Amino acid sequence: MPARAPRRTLRAGGFADIDWARPWFGQHEARGRRWQQAALAGYAPYLAELNADACVAAQRTGRGQPLSFISQDDLPEGTAYEAHIAATGCVPTRHNLHDFFNALAWFAFPRIKATLNARQGAAIDALGVGPTRGGVRDALTLFDENAVLYASSDRALVAALRGFDWHTLFVAGRARWEAPGAFASGDGRTARCEVRVFGHALLEKLIAPYAACTAHAWVVEVPEAYFTWSRAQRDAHLDETVSATLAADAALNGRSFAPLPVLGIPGWWPQNEDPAFYDDATVFRRGRRAR
16 A cells, blocks of 8 residues: 555644545535634634524533533633533634534534533542543543444444454445445445544544544444434434433443544545555554454
């Protein structure tokens, strides 16, 4: 496989660098394009656009506070970010891509975001803000920053993901992945798995994609009928199912996820049409199977 190309330099702010044709951004395109134009106009118009949407959606944060977005400068000094959101409903937001994608996640999967915030707030209440987060808070942060939701009705593909069996997952099982655009065209109804990008830091990294970019996959086993549902039904199912699991999982830790090199997803990167793409052991590692 060719050597990895150097990451390109992004323009100031980065908002103009979002390529909505990329499959990982498609889930946010309708709202994201509008927010992008506001962000390019300036910080104040950007926050105003976010808050207009929050008002219409009437969403809540981890402790039931109405969701809103404030300038990062309005976060009181010495106050923990997650604790402030839980207590006030106000999300400190910078004028950058990282926080742009974080805000989009609040609208795409509001229950998951509220659950993550509730658990972070509870952990801070119990243990305070120390030099380290601790295992549960680390796992919550991994989810928030770098997770994808891997929805599958095929147990063999789930086992392949968890077992680092990349050939079964991506090559032999290639036809069972929902292709980009298949949902809109009605051609994806024979699919058995799909991925939705949740983590906002992951989306930021995918502005300039590179082969080794790896997500923390949260597996959601879904019924076969899932792939006949509308996008809104799928979103609601994922939001409800994952938030309930996160709220109840007392043993949440870093091993709750499965590594997933995102450019290996069929249809997400032209080079992976060649099966030799998956031979790069520095990206598609053998993982825990070899230990």
